[in-house]
Amino acid sequence: MSDTLLTDLHVRYIQNLGKNKDDLTYHMTAHLRMNAVYWGLTALCIMKHKDALDAEETIEYVMSCWDDEAGAHESPLLPQPPSPAHKATTQLQEKGAFGAHPGHDAHILSTLSAIQVLATHEALSRMNVPRAVDFILGLQQPSGVFAGDAFGETDTRFIYCAVSALSLLSALDRLDRARTVSYLASCRNFDGGFGRVAGSESHAAQVWVCTAALAILDRLDVVDVPTLGWWLAERQLPSGGLNGRPEKLEDVCYSYWVLSSMAILNKLTWIDSSALTRFILSAQDPEGGGIADRPGDMVDVFHTVFGVAGLSLLGYPGLDDLDPVYCMPASLIERMGLKRSWKALPRREA
Amino acid sequence: MADDTTEHVLYAERPEWSDVVPIPQYENIQPLAPIFYTPEYKDATDYFRGIVKTGEKSLRVLQLTETIIRLNPAHYSAWQYRYETLIVISAPLEPELVLTNALTKASPKTYQVWHHRQLLLTALRDPMPELAFNEEVLKADAKNYHTWSHRQWVLAHFDQAELWAGELPFVERLLNEDVRNNSAWHHRFFVSFENGSKGGTGEGADEAVRRELAFVKGKIALAPNNASAWNYLRGALNHTHLPYSTQAAFVELYVVDAVDADADRVLDLENPPPSQGAQLPCLAAIEFMADVHEARGKEGISEAVKLWRSLAHTHDTIRKRYWEFRIRDAVANTSVA
Numbered sequence: 001m002s003d004t005l006l007t008d009l010h011v012r013y014i015q016n017l018g019k020n021k022d023d024l025t026y027h028m029t030a031h032l033r034m035n036a037v038y039w040g041l042t043a044l045c046i047m048k049h050k051d052a053l054d055a056e057e058t059i060e061y062v063m064s065c066w067d068d069e070a071g072a073h074e075s076p077l078l079p080q081p082p083s084p085a086h087k088a089t090t091q092l093q094e095k096g097a098f099g100a101h102p103g104h105d106a107h108i109l110s111t112l113s114a115i116q117v118l119a120t121h122e123a124l125s126r127m128n129v130p131r132a133v134d135f136i137l138g139l140q141q142p143s144g145v146f147a148g149d150a151f152g153e154t155d156t157r158f159i160y161c162a163v164s165a166l167s168l169l170s171a172l173d174r175l176d177r178a179r180t181v182s183y184l185a186s187c188r189n190f191d192g193g194f195g196r197v198a199g200s201e202s203h204a205a206q207v208w209v210c211t212a213a214l215a216i217l218d219r220l221d222v223v224d225v226p227t228l229g230w231w232l233a234e235r236q237l238p239s240g241g242l243n244g245r246p247e248k249l250e251d252v253c254y255s256y257w258v259l260s261s262m263a264i265l266n267k268l269t270w271i272d273s274s275a276l277t278r279f280i281l282s283a284q285d286p287e288g289g290g291i292a293d294r295p296g297d298m299v300d301v302f303h304t305v306f307g308v309a310g311l312s313l314l315g316y317p318g319l320d321d322l323d324p325v326y327c328m329p330a331s332l333i334e335r336m337g338l339k340r341s342w343k344a345l346p347r348r349e350a
Numbered sequence: 351m352a353d354d355t356t357e358h359v360l361y362a363e364r365p366e367w368s369d370v371v372p373i374p375q376y377e378n379i380q381p382l383a384p385i386f387y388t389p390e391y392k393d394a395t396d397y398f399r400g401i402v403k404t405g406e407k408s409l410r411v412l413q414l415t416e417t418i419i420r421l422n423p424a425h426y427s428a429w430q431y432r433y434e435t436l437i438v439i440s441a442p443l444e445p446e447l448v449l450t451n452a453l454t455k456a457s458p459k460t461y462q463v464w465h466h467r468q469l470l471l472t473a474l475r476d477p478m479p480e481l482a483f484n485e486e487v488l489k490a491d492a493k494n495y496h497t498w499s500h501r502q503w504v505l506a507h508f509d510q511a512e513l514w515a516g517e518l519p520f521v522e523r524l525l526n527e528d529v530r531n532n533s534a535w536h537h538r539f540f541v542s543f544e545n546g547s548k549g550g551t552g553e554g555a556d557e558a559v560r561r562e563l564a565f566v567k568g569k570i571a572l573a574p575n576n577a578s579a580w581n582y583l584r585g586a587l588n589h590t591h592l593p594y595s596t597q598a599a600f601v602e603l604y605v606v607d608a609v610d611a612d613a614d615r616v617l618d619l620e621n622p623p624p625s626q627g628a629q630l631p632c633l634a635a636i637e638f639m640a641d642v643h644e645a646r647g648k649e650g651i652s653e654a655v656k657l658w659r660s661l662a663h664t665h666d667t668i669r670k671r672y673w674e675f676r677i678r679d680a681v682a683n684t685s686v687a
Contacts, residue, residue, distance in 0.1 A: 031424050103375060103399065105427045151430040153465040190539050190585030196495070199502045199544065201536040203495060233672050234577060240668075246532040246577040248493065270672040 013289030038113035043305040070106030071095035096131035112161040144183030160209035192227030204244040204257040233270040240275030255310030260324030315345035372396035407438040423457035535578040571622035574632035604635030
């Protein structure tokens with residue numbers, strides 16, 4: 001049990017992810033690889049150890065996941081055809097995007113992660129921006145929701161990926177905002193929360209993607225702030241940890257989803273900060289580094305980044321500021337001119 | 351899952367696959383996490399890359415993609431290619447749905463398996479016994495987010511009265527198992543208030559509200575410390591524009607410190623009292639009464655503040671800052687009023 005953040009151990013944990021061939025959890029997670037690169041890099045940035053992984057190597061890996069044939073053919077799987085505005089009249093648009101791993105089909109989740117990694121390394125010029133923009137726009141459905149890829153699965157997570165990616169690529173003006181916002185509004189539930197699609201149960205992760213997307217689109221008026229703020233505050237359990245919906249277990253990743261949503265709504269003071277800080281710190285692995293979903297469980301890079309992200313928003317000393325709308329370094333987002341209004345807790349002295 | 355007595359034969363060793371050129375995964379950059387393949391997975395995905403390259407869509411591709419998704423249900427490309435193959439070769443989709451049942455039960459937290467079901471049902475244009483299957487899957491995990499979301503999709507997509515009609519009894523079954531199942535409460539709201547005019551109950555809006563208020567209050571009486579039920583009550587009142595004060599007589603019964611065992615209890619269905627053994631006072635009730643008092647304006651503020659203070663200092667100290675905000679906010683609003 002630790003009462004401080006074991007930064008050096010976590011940095012080494014992330015550096016070693018690439019070398020640990022015996023870790024069976026990586027056996028099947030190729031489909032998450034691009035996300036994992038983004039999670040690892042962002043955690044390092046928050047802990048002020050951005051250079052712990054070689055930038056050029058990372059960029060080359062990202063570029064090796066470029067799917068040149070993304071969206072190259074009409075898919076019979078998309079529930080509705082792409083809207084006419086994004087379809088060339090006589091020939092198919094040349095699109096491109098990123099898959100999760102070399103040779104994997106493009107997906108909006110991995111595309112956002114790739115763009116975030118390139119932006120963090122100030123290397124967006126390495127990618128073909130117009131083709132990626134066309135790929136993203138081509139995934140929007142008439143209802144306003146986005147599909148993730150040609151498979152046709154829809155989810156408010158994909159709306160966030162589209163809005164965030166377009167924003168980072170300075171192409172937000174190409175988005176049909178009205179349709180997007182109208183769909184997000186249709187996902188607002190009676191408890192103030194948001195779900196995966198219209199009609200789905202409120203869930204903290206979906207609350208974050210919807211709230212953050214609305215923040216980027218300057219449409220937080222869609223949110224019922226008093227009701228949602230209270231719903232988010234209610235996620236805190238006696239252990240100090242946060243859950244994702246009523247009567248579920250606390251999990252470190254909700255330290256990010258809930259906290260960042262509250263920061264965007266400027267209600268972060270409603271959380272008992274010291275109780276949550278203690279909970280996150282207790283989920284660290286004091287031997288090998290990394291953070292788990294809750295104390296005693298196995299660590300992974302997903303919970304590691306969201307644990308340190310939560311601590312950063314809570315003002316934990318020695319960490320860098322994180323932008324809760326983009327889940328990227330705050331200074332970078334500010335330099336890119338993308339900062340929206342949000343409030344984290346003040347950084348404490350060590 | 352494959353029968354234990356039949357050993358899996360690598361595709362590389364199957365003569366009927368000798369015409370396919372397998373393509374290995376090329377990895378020269380590993381900044382974060384390499385893939386550690388089992389021989390079976392490596393072999394199957396090598397052959398998958400081979401047939402994707404040639405664009406083959408045939409019966410044997412179904413076999414190959416089944417191998418992959420059994421080993422790794424999150425392999426979204428294999429699922430996608432499988433579905434496209436099914437359509438191209440006009441494979442019967444009902445058997446495919448049955449096959450997917452086993453995969454769904456084995457990996458109920460995988461997005462792809464649920465999306466595959468959605469695609470099949472859309473193509474079949476028939477809800478099949480999907481709701482019954484859905485209830486079976488919920489037996490293993492009554493709060494599985496994908497399962498509930500899929501259920502809502504089936505209801506909305508097919509929009510058949512007989513499907514809707516079974517939902518309220520279904521939710522009751524789930525709530526009898528666990529009255530704190532937030533997913534079930536959400537679903538009840540979806541069925542009662544959000545399916546437009548197509549609700550399967552066939553009653554008018556007023557009747558539906560009366561029924562729902564009675565239902566939720568009965569459940570609160572059973573187990574008052576249940577955030578989902580109170581959120582449901584508030585949601586129902588908000589949705590039908592009924593003031594919270596209409597429920598004050600009921601909620602007051604839950605603000606007390608203990609159930610009065612000696613009280614002469616006349617059965618009042620509109621205001622069911624807390625059951626014996628209920629944990630009191632109920633903090634959601636205190637919160638509710640504070641809102642009722644706040645809504646009265648100047649006359650109610652001191653009552654509301656008293657209740658919020660009790661929450662901040664005694665009953666819900668972890669959210670002290672929130673309760674203090676409510677006090678400041680209410681006081682500020684009444685001074686300017």
